[in-house]
Amino acid sequence: MDIKSYDKLFINNEWVSPSSSATLSVINPATEACIATTPEGQKADIDAAVAAAREAFDQGPWPRMSASERADCMTELSQALQEDIPGLASLITQEMGSPMSFSTRSQAFSPIIVLDYYAGLARQYAFEEKRQGMVSPVVVRGEAVGVVAAITPWNAPLFTLMLKLAPALAAGCCVVIKPATETPLDANALAEAVAKTSIPPGVINIVPADREVSEYLVSHPGVDKVSFTGSVAAGRKIGAICGEQIKRLTLELGGKSAAIVLDDADLNKTIPEMVMAGLMNTGQACIAQTRILASKQRYAEVVDAVAAFVEKLKIGNPLEEDTVIGPLVSARHRERVESYISIGREEGARVVTGGGRPGHASQGWYVEPTVFSDVDNNMRIAREEIFGPVLSVIPYGDDADAIRIANDSNYGLCGTVWTEDAERGLAIARGVRTGTYTVNGMSMDFTSPFGGFKQSGMGRELGTPGLEAYLEFKTINMPTDYPLG
Structure with missing residues (x-):
């Protein structure tokens, strides 16, 4: 064409x-x-x-x-x-x-x-x-x-x-x-x-x-x-x-969807699909799973696994089939995403990987995929839609606390839960006030209703x-x- x-x-x-x-x-x-x-x-x-x-x-x-x-x-x-x-x-x-x-x-x-x-x-x-x-x-x-x-x-x-x-x-x-x-x-x-x-x-x-x-x-x-x-x-x-x-x-x-990683999740299976549910389309997706909720018992392990996976993603020419992270849509939008990365640092969150522009890209409106740890759900990077390749890893206590944090948002568009226990995942899904939810994956069923709660x-x-x-x-x-x- x-x-x-x-x-x-x-x-x-x-x-x-x-x-x-x-x-x-x-x-x-x-x-x-x-x-x-x-x-x-x-x-x-x-x-x-x-x-x-x-x-x-x-x-x-x-x-x-x-x-x-x-x-x-x-x-x-x-x-x-x-x-x-x-x-x-x-x-x-x-x-x-x-x-x-x-x-x-x-x-x-x-x-x-x-x-x-x-x-x-x-x-x-x-x-x-x-x-x-x-x-x-x-x-x-x-x-x-x-x-x-x-x-x-x-x-x-x-x-x-x-x-x-x-x-x-x-x-x-x-x-x-x-x-x-x-x-x-x-x-x-x-x-x-x-x-x-x-x-x-x-x-x-x-x-x-x-x-x-x-x-x-x-x-x-x-x-x-x-x-x-x-x-x-x-x-x-x-x-x-x-x-x-x-x-x-x-x-x-908009959306600010939460991916809940339960403490029984197999991270080798979970991390690749979950991270891409947050970084699809270079994070420019209303359904992106940009809040990753990890149990306190496995928090450091999840942060390390997410960062390790993100660091391997190819950033570059979007026309090349193996590129995973492309440019943002405009210079103005890149400035907006970069401003949120600065806000995250100012609020006390820690950049585990990314946080800048890729050194090899002299042209194009690129931002490195960025992972924040030590994120509190009250921080702006956890509450406002960034619409770029920025993930925030947030700790939770038990399942009820994970549901509480997921629901503590002005948005309610999508969500995911990752677990080896499908019934436990279904219980989580029933508790989160959001329009589309997936247990162990990220999908939209085109024969089923799609839309959002709240804003x-x-x-x-x-x-x-x-x-x-x-x-x-x-x-x-x-x-x-x-x-x-």
């Missing part, structure tokens, strides 16, 4: 000229070179995209198709995306620095799995059911919520986009996608795939834009629902706008709840003699 510049926006199934000459430069974080440009959408472009989506929803065929017909179109889109998965992975790696070992699986292939799942669910889901009510028969319908604004982040751009787009399409919604300014190219690649399908005009529209224009999209009267993945600060602002307008909303926000968000993506987030439910009361058969 060639990386190329664009001079038009994808609106109403056409590449149309933008309303201004403003452009976005896409910078490869490994080389600091501009690899492409694309138009920067303005309010007039949002108006055009929302108008196209509004017309497609109010007058077009998409929400009036059968669910199976929509599923057929979604399958066409899946096939179009599958034409060059390696190229798609490489494109995202060059956009935001994700190592290819992560990009191929999680950045390029996982979105297709999600799309295929919702195409299958659309064929099976009962969008209309006849039921016997308390007094008379009823017909319960799930109807598309309308025009959706899908606002996505830069860290997993196509995957987080598909978490919104796939269920919205299955439900019969029309969508305006606002990709992050750092990563508009994969969204344009999606547009090129859409153009190869039978998806009608106006169903999918894409406008990269800055925060001000994004806020305009959120508040646009033509938008019925907003689905946002990103920071708590931005989510709070979006939530306020949607609350004022009584607009439907799904928020997937990690509102609503759920994936699974049947992810589809129902794009539906309005209508109850029609029928005459008492209406047949249910």
